[in-house]
Amino acid sequence: EPEVTQTPSHQVTQMGQEVILRCVPISNHLYFYWYRQILGQKVEFLVSFYNNEISEKSEIFDDQFSVERPDGSNFTLKIRSTKLEDSAMYFCASSPTPNNSPLHFGNGTRLTVT
């Protein structure tokens, strides 16, 4: 069964550094998402992306965050200047349609900011 893959599985970075989290969505999906889960808390929506544009973003997704589809297979989340509170699991997801279809999640990247 096709799956969403994310790399790296764990990223440790120092406060103020830039990080790029990478995702390969399911190949025939056109809608892409980033969610995050702070340890012990709910999974939270960050951003949705379609046709090389952000469709929707949450208040968490401020100017420090950006997303990109640099080629036909990868989807990236960049955090420009990491803060301690950015430490979380970041999940990429994809779906075949924009509405009312289940999101398929990757296994996440654990980001630790020290």
Added chain:
Amino acid sequence: GESVGLHLPTLSVQEGDNSIINCAYSNSASDYFIWYKQESGKGPQFIIDIRSNMDKRQGQRVTVLLNKTVKHLSLQIAATQPGDSAVYFCAENGKTGGGNKLTFGTGTQLKVEL
């Protein structure tokens, strides 16, 4: 102030028994609901979904019930197995016809005892 992790409600069941996991959702405009299973160290895994024009949907060993009057969703797992042990999240789409910006619930830890 300091953020505190959520204390997950826990459901303990004996292997072979049926499990019922409940979820109260918040947005009366939501018209699409999903149940996800999350095992330790992994991303949310799709189990079953339901649209608001239905009140029941069955899958393999799982049934989702939707009560829009009281904004309540439940997941029933038949003949629970040790492999079902995980955290279960309900998610809603938050608005009518509403895209895939999902709002997740707090989760329930299911523990299957042998």
